[in-house]
Amino acid sequence: MEYKAKYITADIKLSCYEDKFFKSDIVFDHHMLIWFLSGTTKIVQADATYIFKAGDIFLIPRNQLATIINYPADGLPHKTVVMHLSAERLRTYYSKLDVNPAPLPSPGILCYNKHPLLESCLASLIPYFDMDVLPEDIAALKIAEAISILRAIDKKTDRVLANFETPGKIDLADYMERNFMFNLPLERFGYLTGRSLTTFKRDFKKAFDMTPQRWLTRKRLELAHYQLTTQKHKPLDVCYEVGFENLSHFSHAFKKYFGYPPSNLPRAL
Known part of the structure; x- marks a missing residue:
């Protein structure tokens, strides 16, 4: 580029x-x-x-x-x-x-x-x-x-x-459910939910009972599967819109999670 x-x-x-x-x-x-x-x-x-x-x-x-x-x-x-x-x-x-x-x-x-x-x-x-x-x-x-x-x-x-307020502490689970598709550092998610990185990770574990990285990957792949099967979007478009950096990484993660690549969905779907 x-x-x-x-x-x-x-x-x-x-x-x-x-x-x-x-x-x-x-x-x-x-x-x-x-x-x-x-x-x-x-x-x-x-x-x-x-x-x-x-x-x-x-x-x-x-x-x-x-x-x-x-x-x-x-x-x-x-x-x-x-x-x-x-x-x-x-x-x-x-x-x-x-x-x-x-x-x-x-x-x-x-x-x-x-x-x-x-x-x-x-x-x-x-x-x-x-x-x-x-x-x-x-x-x-x-x-x-x-x-x-x-x-x-x-x-x-x-x-x-004219609003100069900084983000205050908000409901973490609700915020992440609405914004998991954005591929940002955890520090930024922490700031936007009014938390330090340490507090963010602690509260995340309480809310979802797993690490942020594992939860984010799972949510992004499930959204990708929905967009591919129900909305019939193309793998390249889905890859970027659900939070992956490139098609190769997306395809590898998708196949590992679902058992087949995004370009070769089962006919029954």
Whole structure:
């Protein structure tokens, strides 16, 4: 995979994947405002799947688990303008406002349907990626402009962007049942459930009576079997969407667990 990126600052980049495919399981530390220039992305979350193409604009809230699958399209690379809305910048922005909104519980991805104001704001960044000397504070001004537009066009914005809470301790069993398909380090699962790694492992053992690694593998394989047999998905698609890193590992684990490879399901199924 060939990846290229140009930066105005660490918070604003032009991202380009020129290979055929890229997949990652991730949880973002910052809110991400993204404008698609070319290519296609599938974003799989616990309760929704999104497909984004050229021209689409969307916001991924922080601390949201997702599987990101990027594809080139129409002979063009996967290219996006990405703006990180960090907690530091957001605190600075909201410190000047008298707002104290109630947090929006578990916000999904917010889509803006090629909104002209947002598109104009993000398009105005393009010339800066090729400049060696940039106007002072241009990134801060552009991020503030984007936040102002988001607040004007979506009343839920403050409930997402002005929420600076860290994840608190939540029901581990419920959270893992909804998010087992995301292939993240156990430390991240611990953080997102409000626990240290040691406490996470201890509570996990109490909840499921087995290690996290064994339970996660079993759950992912059972979901894969369902998608292959009932929903008739292709093994390659299933492999990445249930939390495996590559088809070879998935096929080996699937055959070991079920007795036959995912490409050769018994006729009775």
